[in-house]
Amino acid sequence: MTGCYAPARNRTARWIAGPRGGDPLKPPVRHALVRGAIAVTLASSAVAFTPWTAAAAENRPPSQPASADLTTGSAACASGADPTYVRRQPTLSAVLSDPDGNRVSAQFEVSWTDEAGDPQVRTVETTAKSSGSSFSWTVPSEVPAFTDVSWRVRANDGTVWGPWSSDGEGRSCAFVYDDVAPAEPSVSSPEYPEYSEDDEWHDGVGTYGTFTVDSTSDDTVSYLYSFQDGGSGTVRPAEPGGPVVLTYLPQSSGIPRLTVKAIDRAGNASAPSEYLFRVREGRTPVAAWKLADAAGAGEAAAGAGGRPATAGDGVEFGAEGPARTAVTGAAGFDGTDGAYLTSGAPAADPAGAFTVSAWVRPDSLAEDLAAVSQDGGADVAAFGLGTDDGAWSFTVGDSVVRGGVPESGEWAQLTGVHDPVAGTARLYVNGRPVGTAENVTPPSTSGALQIGRSQGAASRNWHGALADVRVWDRVVVAPEAATHAKRGTASKGYWALDEATGGSSPERDGGLPLTLGGDARIYRADDSCDPGSDPDCGSAPYPIVGDGHLVLDGDGDFAAADGPVVDTGDSFSLSAHVRIDSAAQDRPMTVLSLPGEDGSVAVVRYSGASQQWQVTLTDSDGERTTLTADDSWASPDYDHHLSLVYDDAADEILLYADGTVSARASYRPGWTARTGIEVGRSRVDGGWGEYLQGVVDELHVHAGVLSPHQVTSLQLGMTDV
Known part of the structure; x- marks a missing residue:
């Protein structure tokens, strides 16, 4: 033998059983030591001063x-006093x-x-x-399950073993394997x-309830819960196996379901x-005044509360x-010190749950205004609803919530909610x-x-109109x-475009007709011509909806x-069916437009460059905003349905393409106009342009905001939405 022995560096993984306290690798180690002793002896006599000896x-x-x-597993090393609980045999890891x-x-x-x-011991060696x-x-x-198990690890560099992780100031890790789920909890x-x-x-x-969840398993450490109509999470008892209390605010009437699972230390x-339970409708207001009393009245009749x-x-x-609401009347307030009404008594306990709401229309925004309030102590209102610092506001004690922008002469509905359980005040x-x-x-x-x-030195008397004031003793x-x-919504115009008389197509309810300009005509299907039986009949186009459509x-x-x-000073919606002629698919064309003095206020158009639907809006300063229906393809020769919806209350414009909201943007137009409507053209550079080559059908104009369901109904050809 001319060299020395070294253990193999790439051992295959193996585990060996042996009694605790002994060396589980005693036979292999003994053999290695013998071979090592021979190697060391040879090295001492033959190569005592070689470089290898210095390296060794x-x-x-x-x-x-x-x-x-x-x-x-995924848990840090835990001691035997507080072992990690696992629900399956864990994977042990070490660096x-x-x-x-x-x-x-x-x-x-x-x-x-x-x-x-x-005692039982199992070991394993890995590859290098x-x-x-x-x-x-x-x-x-x-x-086995439900047994305290400890583990440790050490490393070998191919020559010598390092210390165990448990040696000296180190420690063994501990776990307990638990594969039994806890008992189903009670509610x-x-x-x-x-x-x-x-x-x-x-x-x-709107009325809170409490639900006590308990377990008969003393190793339950958490509960996973979910309410059917909203609200889910995980809660932990103070002690394993102990109860927890869930607080829940019903959002709708019916028979909701609470589902709960108990989770033990191992994650089982x-x-x-x-748990199913019955929830009825929320309690009605405890006080209400419609403010729809006759002119000349000296008081507002109580709609609830009797005062x-x-x-x-x-x-x-x-x-x-x-x-377009069920509110039939209102009271006007002139902003003077005499602009108020009072019931002479509290309507709600401000320390408890309450809600206050009103329809409000400020006619002046020169100063902060109070729509509804309730007196408090120390010359400060207990709560208040109105305007503050240029925004709508709701106050409870010293807390103030602000949001939204009041607009002079426009109605808004305000709702302030105090939730003492959540400790919040919320403004809608x-x-x-x-x-x-x-x-x-x-x-x-x-x-x-x-x-x-x-209440206070500045009484903030309302200047404008108020209606439908209500107070609840709940959320x-x-x-x-x-x-x-x-x-x-209210229909302001519906043109079926199925017929024309004297150069115009009538409006359904006797409103303004659509006057046809240029060579525009109404096409009507002719059932007398059947291409299937008469080869000379030819293939005729078909109406998009009904018996005819407008051809441009x-x-x-x-x-x-x-x-x-x-x-345009209030919410409105425009809708129509359209089919673009593929012969003109590369140029821009207008489907609908609202004309203004110097241009078009709003245009629903087709972009030939991108073959997409667009809305172009022009404000009072001439600035343009364009929305593009990026996710909707404006396919030529196919029937499409478009709706432009302006939500004045939300200051938002929406473009529906084929029943889906394809573009939306916040928008405050800055213009107010009572305008006509143009089909197939819009204002361009001081004149008319972007003429449409195609057909249009079923034109609807609505005051108000069409809902997605209403838009879908119009898309399907329904006329009364």
Whole structure:
């Protein structure tokens, strides 16, 4: 033998069983030591001063694995006093390194005491990797459940073993394998009893309920819950196996379902516990004043609560309420000190849950205004609804929520909600949430409700109109707030475009007809010509909807209603079917436009460059905004349906293409016009242009915002939406 013996660096992985306390690798180690002794003896007598001897003397053992680099499954190394619980045999991992940068292999060891009290040890060796690599081993299936198991690891550099991770100040890691799920949890509620045990309907939407969840398994550490109509999460009991209390605010009436699972320390989930309960409609207002009293009245009749509101001398009844709502009238307020009404009593407890709402129309925004308030202590209102610092506002005590922009002469619906359980104050404007204040502390004192003014040195008397004031002693939830603010739609024009008389096509309800210009004509299907039986008949085009449609040749053809059809100062919607002629598919063409003094206020058009639908808006300063339906292809020779919707309350423009919102943008136009409507052309460079080559059918004009369902109905050819 002329050299020395060195252990193989690339061992195959193997695990060896042995009694705890002994060396699980004793036979192989013994043989290695014998061979090593021979090698050392030979080296001493033959090559005592070779470079190899110096290198061997300098070789340092691998580093001790750090506890921070050890994981049991996805969990950090845990001690035996607080072991990691796992629901399947875990994969043990460790990062091992060598100070000399040598490749290293790992040896994992797991140990436990079996049911007979005998110690059990299992080990495994891995193949070698670069220093600093991560090594892992999945514990064998013979490791029993519900048994404390410890494990440790060490590294070998091919020459010498490093220390165990448990040596010295290190420690062994511990885990318990638990494959049994906890028991199904129980649920109970004093406010909302279980459906099968109680056939009464319980209060209700906007009224909190509490649900106690408990478990008979003492290792339950959390509960996973989900309410059917919203609200889900995970909660932890104070002690394993203990109860938790869930707080829930019903969003709708019916029979919702609460589903709960118990989760144990190992992550095992119980079978789901399902709890059904009955929720009725939310309680009606505790106080209300429609303010639709007859002109000359001295007080507002109570719609709820039984207390009329006495009017000051700055209030005049008989004004019009907001259009397209169920609110039939309003009261006008002149902004003087006498512009108020008062009930003389509180309407809500500001320390509890309450909601206040009103339809409001400011006619002056020169200063902050109070629509509804309730007196508090120390010359400060307990709560208030109105305007503040140029925005709509809702105050509860010292907390203020602001959002949305008031516009002079325009109606808005305001709803302020105080939720003492969540500690919030929330403001809705026209049914949309615009802001929330957190950590709200309500006042402890309260006085009379005021309409049109607020308590304090500056009473902020309302200047404008107010209607439909309501107060609830509960939380009004978001769907309810949206419903209270809903404004309907009203047809302002419908042209079926199935016929023409004297150069115009009539409006269904006797309104302004569409005058045909250029060579524009109404095509009607002729059933007397059947291409199937008469080869000389030819192939005739078909109407998009009904018996006919408007045909435009792109060379000066159009149709127009010159008188006022659309009021752009309020929400409006335009809809029509259109088919673009493929012979003109490369040029821009207008489908619908609203003419202004110097140009078109709004244009629904076809872009020949991109073959997409667009809306172009021009504000009062001449600035243009273009929306493009990026996700909708304007295919020539195909039938399409387009709707332009302007939502004045939300300051938003939407473009529907074939029943889908394809483009939308926030937009405050800055213009107010009562205008006619143009079909097939728009203003271009001071004249008319972008003439349409194609056909148009079923033109609708609506006051108000069409809903997605209404747009779909029009797309399907329905006329009454």
